[in-house]
Structures are given as structure tokens and as C-alpha cells.
Amino acid sequence: MSLLETREVTRTYGKGASKFDALRGISLQINQGESVAIIGKSGSGKSTLMHIMALLDHPTSGSVWLNDEPTAKIKARDLNKLRNKTFGFVFQQFFLNAQDSVLENVMLPMKIAGITGKKRREAALKAIKAVGLENKANNKANALSGGQKQRVCIARALVNDPQIIFADEPTGNLDSGTGEMVENILFNLNKEKGITLIIVTHDPDLANKCERQIQIKDGQLVEGGKE
Numbered sequence: 050m051s052l053l054e055t056r057e058v059t060r061t062y063g064k065g066a067s068k069f070d071a072l073r074g075i076s077l078q079i080n081q082g083e084s085v086a087i088i089g090k091s092g093s094g095k096s097t098l099m100h101i102m103a104l105l106d107h108p109t110s111g112s113v114w115l116n117d118e119p120t121a122k123i124k125a126r127d128l129n130k131l132r133n134k135t136f137g138f139v140f141q142q143f144f145l146n147a148q149d150s151v152l153e154n155v156m157l158p159m160k161i162a163g164i165t166g167k168k169r170r171e172a173a174l175k176a177i178k179a180v181g182l183e184n185k186a187n188n189k190a191n192a193l194s195g196g197q198k199q200r201v202c203i204a205r206a207l208v209n210d211p212q213i214i215f216a217d218e219p220t221g222n223l224d225s226g227t228g229e230m231v232e233n234i235l236f237n238l239n240k241e242k243g244i245t246l247i248i249v250t251h252d253p254d255l256a257n258k259c260e261r262q263i264q265i266k267d268g269q270l271v272e273g274g275k276e
């Protein structure tokens with residue numbers, strides 16, 4: 050049984066003369082607990098594929114399956130809930146609310162999930178502790194270093210106990226020492242909690258730390274689609 054599967058997924062942007070086929074029939078399977086890197090040159094379709102796998106975008110044709118269920122017919126509202134419950138996201142650009150505290154940023158996915166009060170606060174503090182930022186919980190997000198911001202993002206990705214963490218160039222904005230710390234946190238979560246990691250990266254060292262590399266070229270799979 051695969052956790053996440055794409056079947057012959059295509060994605061075409063634009064129309065007429067500006068039509069562009071960013072993905073051209075991608076079929077792949079990811080199992081629970083794997084760590085997988087999506088690699089390929091700039092413009093090859095990595096982010097497009099990740100957005101489709103994370104149910105943030107729909108394929109033009111083909112299908113995406115989560116826990117052996119097709120996702121195409123899920124209504125937008127249910128899809129938002131499913132995504133919030135099942136996935137955590139870590140992006141190169143952080144996407145934190147700069148004026149809010151670390152705690153408020155980390156509580157956000159639970160707020161969306163309708164979790165309230167003490168439970169929300171406790172779970173957020175636990176996640177903040179897991180990334181070693183307990184002494185910064187009440188600081189504003191914009192008062193943190195890049196590495197600390199990325200650790201807040203990981204804490205935020207963790208609070209709903211996700212099955213999968215999607216990370217798009219998670220160390221792209223960090224110096225190598227800080228990047229390594231962030232990588233270690235992600236891989237520990239994979240090993241200790243069995244959270245599946247799907248990482249889009251240009252960094253060959255980071256890709257090699259993953260159990261499997263899925264290589265994309267011009268919107269097609271070169272290798273690594275199956276375990």
C-alpha cells in the first residue's frame with residue numbers, strides 16, 4: 050500500500066501560444082516513513098509536482114491518491130481540512146507572520162483545525178521544544194535568525210502530527226552550519242516519528258541524505274518513481 054501516489058499526472062500552464070506542459074505524465078509512489086528527494090534542473094517541474102502531490106494544485110490530467118483513495122473528487126473545504134491534518138509544509142521563504150510571536154505562528158494550523166485553548170497551547174509548546182526554541186516562544190517571528198525561523202516553520206509543520214512533511218528547498222536560505230541543523234531536525238523526525246519526508250532540492254548533499262531520489266527532467270520522470 051502506498052501512502053501517496055501520482056498516476057500519469059500532467060500539468061499544463063496557460064493557453065494558446067503561451068501554453069506550457071510543465072509535467073508530462075508523472076507516475077510515482079511514496080510509502081509511509083520514506084525520505085524522498087525530488088531533484089532536477091531549474092524549471093524541470095519539481096515545485097509544480099510538489100504542489101500537486103501536496104494537493105495545493107490539481108493536475109491537468111492524471112490522478113493523485115492518498116492512502117489508496119483518489120483525491121480528485123474531494124471538495125475544496127474538505128481538501129483544506131485534509132491537507133491541514135495530513136501535511137506539514139516547510140518552505141525556503143518561511144511564510145511566517147512576522148509580527149506574531151513564535152507561539153502564535155506555531156498555533157496557526159491548530160487554529161485552522163478548530164483546536165482551542167489549553168490543548169492548542171500545549172501542543173504548540175511541545176513542537177517548539179522539539180526544535181529547541183522554547184526560550185523564544187514569546188519572541189516575534191521577525192526577531193529571529195534564518196535558522197531559527199526555519200525551525201519555527203518545522204514546529205508549525207509538526208503540530209498537527211502530520212503523515213508527510215513537504216519541504217521545498219528548506220535550507221536554501223541558510224548558511225551550511227545552520228542548514229545542517231535544520232536537516233538534522235527533519236531527518237530525526239523521519240526516523241523517530243516515522244514522518245514521511247518529501248524534499249525538493251537543488252542541493253546534492255541534502256538529496257543524498259534521503260533514501261530515494263526522484264529525478265525530473267523537462268516534466269518527465271528520469272528515475273526513482275518507485276521504491
Ligand SMILES: Nc1ncnc2c1ncn2[C@@H]1O[C@H](COP(=O)(O)OP(=O)(O)OP(=O)(O)O)[C@@H](O)[C@H]1O
Binds near residue numbers: 090095
Ligand atoms: N503559474 C505558471 N504559469 C506558467 N508557467 C509556469 C507557472 N509555474 C511554473 N511554470 C513553468 O513551469 C515550469 C516548471 O516550473 P517549476 O517551478 O515546477 O520548476 P522547478 O523545477 O521547481 O524550478 P526551480 O528549481 O527553478 O524552482 C517552468 O518552465 C516554469 O516557468
